[in-house]
Amino acid sequence: MPDSSKEIVQESLAALREDPTFLPDLEGESREKAFTSLASIISTPNHVHKSYLRVRLEDNRVERIPSFRVQHNNMLGPYKGGIRYHQSVEESEVEDLASLMTLKNALHEVPFGGAKGGVVINPSDFSEKELYTISKKYVQYFSEILGPEKDIPAPDVGTSEREMDWMMGEYKSIHPGQKYRESFTGKSVLNGGSLGRREATGKGVYFTLRYLLHDFVQENRDWLGERESMYAKTALEYQDRTLDIAVQGFGNVGSVAALEAYQCSHLNNKVVAVSDKNVTLYNPDGIDIPDLIRFSSSNQNNLPVNDDELKEANIKADILGRDELLKLDCDVLIFAALGGQVHEGNMDTIKAKILVEGANAPITERADEYLNEQGVIILPDLLANAGGVIVSYLEWLQGRETQFLEEEDVFRNLTNKMRKTFDTIFPQYFGDRHSLRKNCYIHAVMKLSTIIYRQGKLYY
Template identity: 70%
Template sequence: MSKQTSSIVQESLNALYDDESFLPDLQDGIREKAFTSLVSILSTPNHVNKSFLRVTLENDKVVRIPAFRVQHNNILGPYKGGIRFHESVNEEEVINLSSLMTLKNALHHVPFGGGKGGVAINPREFETKELNLICKKYVQYFSEILGPDKDIPAPDVGTSEREMDWMMGEYKSIRPGSRYRGSFTGKSVVNGGSLGRREATGRGVYYTFRYLLHNFVSEQRKWLEERENIFAKTALDHSGKDLTMAVQGFGNVGSIAAIEAYRCNYLNNKVVAVSDRNVTLYNSDGLDIPALIKVSESNNGDLPTSEEQLANAEVKATIKDRDDILSLDTDVLILAALEDQVHADNVHDVKARIIVEGANSPVTAEADQILSDNGTIIVPDILANAGGVIVSYYEWIQGRDTQFYTEEEVYTKQFAKMKETFDTILPQFFGDPHPLRQNCYIYAVSKLSTVLYRQGKLY
């Protein structure tokens, strides 16, 4: 059992227990037993699949690589979640991430369950041919549990449309004649992927922030001014002013969120700092994000790390330590790198008053509590980075129907679905003093619990 997941579920159900409108048919002792069942069901995965991939490297050395596919819950639909290639991948991490996918899909009314996969490698240390073999082996080892109506993987940290194309190709070879297009999402467009899928998570991350300050706060200003809510004050203080923004992580999510901010005409914000695994770049007047994306794409995904490289890219910036991004004096901090970036040891150095989680779990529970107590708005991963799975859903639909949307249609659908969630959650958040994350969890757990009850799974 994931301790984090168990805590999320228990706290959410505690908040729902005395709500007479929630599962009103359950009363007294029956209600108590049902809630105990819900904690057990939602805190544990349905299946934990683990294997060691046997891979022959280019130097003829044979290695055994730990690989996982965790299927948390499928009450709302097929399991859905990314496959990450990273040296830190372990069973507990994948279990936790799969449970968060269950909650995320429930929150946004996406008809998928939660799953997650991982391979414990640093992909930078492998040749292209070796990575191709690892992808094929992953599908071979887990082919019985994968499929468009069972479990549908997607890209994650360390993977991209290239890996999804390889995996779909192997799935097609193993299961000839099957409906293979929906077996993986996040594929290249030529292989049945959706226009806009690669950019969907990053665009959704920025859209979440933009909608909060430009749309919701502007439209609800009078109502917010009447709230005795520390988060409402923070939102009002940042609405309509010039905002400085820092983006940790300049990969697929962070770079897209940064360019969205750079191009935005709705808010007066400028990206003054970005970082990757090597460096932080800072310019108080705002960074040239298009130029940085261009040099990153030509430099194996890395930002410039020297004055010479900056000069060649014609970018004006001060070079700082990688972790300095977290303590810069900015209004907004987008966390689009990895887990546990803001924690008990550095949380007091964080000056940003609005934090948007583009990555999964970048703020630890302890740090979250400290920041929230000070009125810092944390837009949680479950709310902010759902653009990827939302557009994956549309890719899955397109693959089944072999009818494809334009990029404009994809984004219109994505933002409409995200807006529907915001318009449900934000009034609840600003209407009471609980952090936004807690409101999201309560709503998701309520949805899952109701479906479990209606399907007779609590007996």
């Protein structure tokens, strides 16, 4: 993938410029000016907000903590994007993530714009009371730009329904008498959150893999067999075999994706390895994911790190180094940790032929190019990890209408929405020269550009 959202937009528009069916009313000089305008509009954020939160800690020291809210584009609807608490948060990263949220919503036709927030902290360095204060301060400092019709945050790395509950409570206090339930999504169900929201991203990640190898390949077997694409050959080969799956990261996304794989009756697969920040667990015969989730849930979301803990968890597995998971001989790798995991230094050690990006940008640009050249199918973040924002939209609707969907209805809506996107993107991918990631970018930029043009936002 390109290094920045600006490069993504420029490359996508360059491909669209040569397509005479895209904005056919624009020709000659008018077309050139329109594309120049589109590049400028889509590649830059509307607003970048930065504040230093003044927070009094429990030992009475005062810290000034950098925090951000980037509002990239709201042509499709209110700004939408998570708030991450992590020590590596920086302004340029938040800008790129906000841009990718815009494109993700455009790709899946979710009527939201793109935004992202961040606070530069390591949450483990702060007490629960201090994190509560930080969360309240974030809402206080950015209260004028947030709201159900303006900008609706959600959880991200380092945050959860707990922080969203705190933030919604503070928003309600600052704006008495105004709508507040739909001001934040990813809340607890008791506070107006949606059933299934916590599991949504992980379920969507696995559903992307399942739909490709089960539904799409089965329905298009003859057509795929006629393709010269090496990706088509990979899809056909892996559709009929037992799949060994490794999952990097065992938080909300990774554990749910692993459980979906463990329970899946559509594909013949087993989870042979999982990892977290401390360790990799490996068993070529498969790992008991429900038992592992029970252990992790009662041990601060950590995997077993020694034989005694494996015995306590009732898990049979070898204990390997954290990064050994990426080198394992498996068929599918699901990334559910942080970005930049596969790079120029380790890309040639990847043995899996199907990679699924549950995390944002786990594969660098150079590694992406290299692996695509090897015929590896990469299901990119823009396509695979949209479950969270899709169910956030359902939560937002439920808050507006003061009604609640049953979990079964939530997941049916989620899979129907993702299926519609897959049925557009997968045929283009297997019949085109572009990578799946690039096809997603081009399709998202096309949708967003069309809306911008039709709303009269281009002046040329």
